[in-house]
Amino acid sequence: MSRPAGREPRRLTRWWRRRSLRTRLTVIAATAIAVSVFVAFQVASELLGWELEDTAENQLRADSRVLATTAERAGLARVQLPPYPGSGRLVRVILPDGSTRTPAGQPALPPVSEHAGRVAQGASADLMESKDSDEDGYRIYTLRAGDGAVQVARVVDDSPINRFGLGMLLIGLLCMVGGALVGRTVARTGLAPIDRLTAAAVRVAHTRDLDADIPDEGGGEIRRLIQSINDMLAALRDSRRAQRLLAEDAAHELKTPLTSLRLNVELLIRLDRRGTLDSALPAESRTRLLNDLGAQVGELSTLAAELTDLARGDVSDESTEVLDLADVVVAAATRARSRVPDIEVALDVTSVWVSGRPAALERAVLNLIDNAGKWSPADQPVQVRLRAEGASAVLEVDDAGPGIDAADVPRVFDRFYRADSARALPGSGLGLSIVQRVVDAHGGRATVARSARGGALLRVGLPAAAPPAPTARLTAGGDTAVR
Structure with a gap:
C-alpha cells in the first residue's frame, strides 16, 4: 500500500520542529559545511580535470610535431618509430594508402577514425579526439605529415582526480564532524543566556517570586x-x-x-x-x-x-468612538438629578468632540457631579462647564462648599481616601479614583483647585478630536437635514 506523497515531508517537518534549538543549530552547521565541501569538491574536480586535460593535449601536440618533423625528413614508410616505453605515450603513422605503422610491442590503438583518415588525406591539418577501447580510453592527436599523418596518443588516466576526490571526501567527513562539534559548542555558548533565562522563568513560575x-x-x-x-x-x-x-x-x-x-x-x-x-x-x-x-x-x-x-481597570468591552462630550455631560447631569433630586446642576456646555468610551466618560462625569453635590449647600447649584481650549476639551465642576484643604489635595484621587471632614458623609472614597482612571485611559489629566465661590474646582482635560463628517437624515416631513 503506497503512502500519500505529501505525508513524508509533513512527517519530516514535524520531526524537525520537535528537535531542540541546540540540535537544529548543530545539524545546520554540519549540513552547511558538508554542502560547502561538496560544492568545493565539484568545482575543484572540474578545474583539475580541465587543467590535466589541457596539459595532456599540449603534450600530445608537442610530441606530434616532433614526430611529424622526423617523418617528413625520413619518409612515413621509413621513419624509425620510438620504442614503446611500456606506458604513457603511444604513436602511430598513417600511410597514404590508409595502412598504419606502430612500434613493436606497443598495445593496439583503436582503429583510425574517419576524421583522422581525412586528416591523412589532407582534408584538415590536425584533429584532437577521444577514443575508447575495450579496456582503456585514449586521447589521440592526429597531425598531417607528408602524404599521411602521425598520431600520438595517451591513455586517459582518471587516477589523479580519483585520488583527489578521495582526499576531499576524507576532508569533508572531518569537516562535517568538526562542524558538528563547532555547531554544538556555538549553540551551547550562544544559548547559555537562553538557558539561564529559562531557568529564571521556571523559578519564578514555581516560587511565584516576581x-x-x-x-x-x-x-x-x-x-x-x-x-x-x-x-x-x-x-x-x-x-x-x-x-x-x-x-x-x-x-x-x-x-x-x-x-x-x-x-x-x-x-x-x-x-x-x-x-x-x-x-x-x-x-x-x-x-x-x-x-x-x-x-x-x-x-x-x-x-x-x-x-x-x-x-476591572482598563479592561472593557466598550468600543471607542468619536462623540460629543456635551451629550455625555448632559446625560450625566440628568442621571445625577434623578438619583438625588436635591442636587441642582447648572450646565454651561458647548459642543466639543472627543474620542472615547461613552459609558466610562459618563460614569466619570457623574462621579464628579455626585462629589460636588455632597459639598454644595442646598441653595447653591453645582456648576458644570464644558468648553474647547486649544486642542483639549476642558470640563470644570465646582461647588460652593468648604473646599479642599491643601494637605488633602495630593491625595484627592487616591483610592479610598477620604478627608477627615468627609468621613461623616456617605461615600466610599472611590468616586474620584474612578474619575482619575477613566481620564488616564483617555489620555487626559485631572486636577483640583479652589473655585471662585470658595469650594472645590475639579478640572478635567481630554484631547479633542475632529468631529465626524456630517450625515444626511430624513426629517419627519420628508425633508433632508444635515446633522
Whole structure:
C-alpha cells in the first residue's frame, strides 16, 4: 500500500520542529559545511580535470610535431618509430594508402577514425579526439605529415582526480564532524543566556517570586528579550501590588458598614426572639433602624459596584468612538438629578468632540457631579462647564462648599481616601479614583483647585478630536437635514 506523497515531508517537518534549538543549530552547521565541501569538491574536480586535460593535449601536440618533423625528413614508410616505453605515450603513422605503422610491442590503438583518415588525406591539418577501447580510453592527436599523418596518443588516466576526490571526501567527513562539534559548542555558548533565562522563568513560575529580576547580560536580541521579560515581571509586580492594596483597602472599608449592619440585624433578631420587638423598639425607632439598614445596604451596594468597576481597570468591552462630550455631560447631569433630586446642576456646555468610551466618560462625569453635590449647600447649584481650549476639551465642576484643604489635595484621587471632614458623609472614597482612571485611559489629566465661590474646582482635560463628517437624515416631513 503506497503512502500519500505529501505525508513524508509533513512527517519530516514535524520531526524537525520537535528537535531542540541546540540540535537544529548543530545539524545546520554540519549540513552547511558538508554542502560547502561538496560544492568545493565539484568545482575543484572540474578545474583539475580541465587543467590535466589541457596539459595532456599540449603534450600530445608537442610530441606530434616532433614526430611529424622526423617523418617528413625520413619518409612515413621509413621513419624509425620510438620504442614503446611500456606506458604513457603511444604513436602511430598513417600511410597514404590508409595502412598504419606502430612500434613493436606497443598495445593496439583503436582503429583510425574517419576524421583522422581525412586528416591523412589532407582534408584538415590536425584533429584532437577521444577514443575508447575495450579496456582503456585514449586521447589521440592526429597531425598531417607528408602524404599521411602521425598520431600520438595517451591513455586517459582518471587516477589523479580519483585520488583527489578521495582526499576531499576524507576532508569533508572531518569537516562535517568538526562542524558538528563547532555547531554544538556555538549553540551551547550562544544559548547559555537562553538557558539561564529559562531557568529564571521556571523559578519564578514555581516560587511565584516576581521580585527576582533576571540579570541583564549579552547583547542584541538576547538583551532585548531579557529586558522585555524584566519589564513584564515589573508590570506583574505592580499589578500584584495594586491587587493587594485594593484587597486591603476594600477589606478595611467594608469592615465598618458590615459591622454596623451585622449589629443592627443581630439586635432585630435578638428582640424578635424575645418577643419584645414592639415594646423595646417603638415604631419611630424601628423605622429609623430600618432606614439605617437600607442606607447601609445601599452603601454596600455602591461600594461593591465601585470596587468591581475599579478592579476591572482598563479592561472593557466598550468600543471607542468619536462623540460629543456635551451629550455625555448632559446625560450625566440628568442621571445625577434623578438619583438625588436635591442636587441642582447648572450646565454651561458647548459642543466639543472627543474620542472615547461613552459609558466610562459618563460614569466619570457623574462621579464628579455626585462629589460636588455632597459639598454644595442646598441653595447653591453645582456648576458644570464644558468648553474647547486649544486642542483639549476642558470640563470644570465646582461647588460652593468648604473646599479642599491643601494637605488633602495630593491625595484627592487616591483610592479610598477620604478627608477627615468627609468621613461623616456617605461615600466610599472611590468616586474620584474612578474619575482619575477613566481620564488616564483617555489620555487626559485631572486636577483640583479652589473655585471662585470658595469650594472645590475639579478640572478635567481630554484631547479633542475632529468631529465626524456630517450625515444626511430624513426629517419627519420628508425633508433632508444635515446633522
